[in-house]
Amino acid sequence: MADAKNMRIRILKDGPYLVTGGVPLVEDDMVIGPDGEPSCWEESAPYPERETYALCRCGASKAKPFCDGTHAEAGFDGTEAGCKDPYLTQVEWTSGPKVDLTWARKLCAIARFCHRAGDAWTQAEKSDDPAARATAIEEAACCPSGSLVAWDKETGRPIEPELEPSIGLVENPQAGTSGPIWVKGGIPIESSDGTVYEVRNRVALCRCGRSGNKPFCDGTHLTVGFKAK
Numbered sequence: 001m002a003d004a005k006n007m008r009i010r011i012l013k014d015g016p017y018l019v020t021g022g023v024p025l026v027e028d029d030m031v032i033g034p035d036g037e038p039s040c041w042e043e044s045a046p047y048p049e050r051e052t053y054a055l056c057r058c059g060a061s062k063a064k065p066f067c068d069g070t071h072a073e074a075g076f077d078g079t080e081a082g083c084k085d086p087y088l089t090q091v092e093w094t095s096g097p098k099v100d101l102t103w104a105r106k107l108c109a110i111a112r113f114c115h116r117a118g119d120a121w122t123q124a125e126k127s128d129d130p131a132a133r134a135t136a137i138e139e140a141a142c143c144p145s146g147s148l149v150a151w152d153k154e155t156g157r158p159i160e161p162e163l164e165p166s167i168g169l170v171e172n173p174q175a176g177t178s179g180p181i182w183v184k185g186g187i188p189i190e191s192s193d194g195t196v197y198e199v200r201n202r203v204a205l206c207r208c209g210r211s212g213n214k215p216f217c218d219g220t221h222l223t224v225g226f227k228a229k
């Protein structure tokens with residue numbers, strides 16, 4: 001079994017994500033609910049275990065999710081515009097009676113789990129109702145990028161889902177479209193300049209090559225209708 005403390009993702013300049021330490025790789029499918037919004041995640045299609053692998057970052061590899069070198073021919077510009085400051089310096093707060101929410105707009109992958117039931121922010125504001133509190137927490141926990149985080153009002157601590165260190169490839173099978181690389185469980189991500197981004201439980205990395213906030217997903221994959229398959 002892979003040892004989480006050896007896991008790492010290195011961003012290569014204008015190239016792929018180099019993943020080391022035997023990080024498990026799976027596909028994470030969005031399950032769309034009756035209201036047309038995502039309701040939960042379903043894990044499928046685990047890839048064979050590999051100690052090291054390179055994931056496509058330009059969106060153009062013919063061997064997706066793996067890099068096949070196309071970035072060089074395509075002249076991929078992978079410049080990292082993403083903020084290296086801690087998450088909490090980037091957020092807007094919404095305060096409710098029992099739960100608060102923080103949201104970092106620039107990290108939002110537009111996965112839309114927070115849109116159900118009148119949206120997570122409305123539920124947080126009504127969180128003296130236990131059902132509304134539970135919905136706000138659950139919607140925030142489904143956010144793959146961790147742009148949305150719920151905070152327990154009593155303890156002042158974030159309410160994070162338990163995620164095994166692994167990588168998920170986000171797919172929306174109903175729409176036939178693909179989303180970001182979902183990095184789970186606090187795997188360090190090293191910039192191409194050698195610095196390490198804040199280590200977080202949830203991070204969404206761009207794999208369509210079009211984000212304006214690389215290496216993070218900014219939802220542009222939806223605008224361009226990115227299909228990895």
Ligand code: FES
Nearest residue numbers: 206207208217220
């Ligand atoms: S995968 Fe989301 S912007 Fe590229």
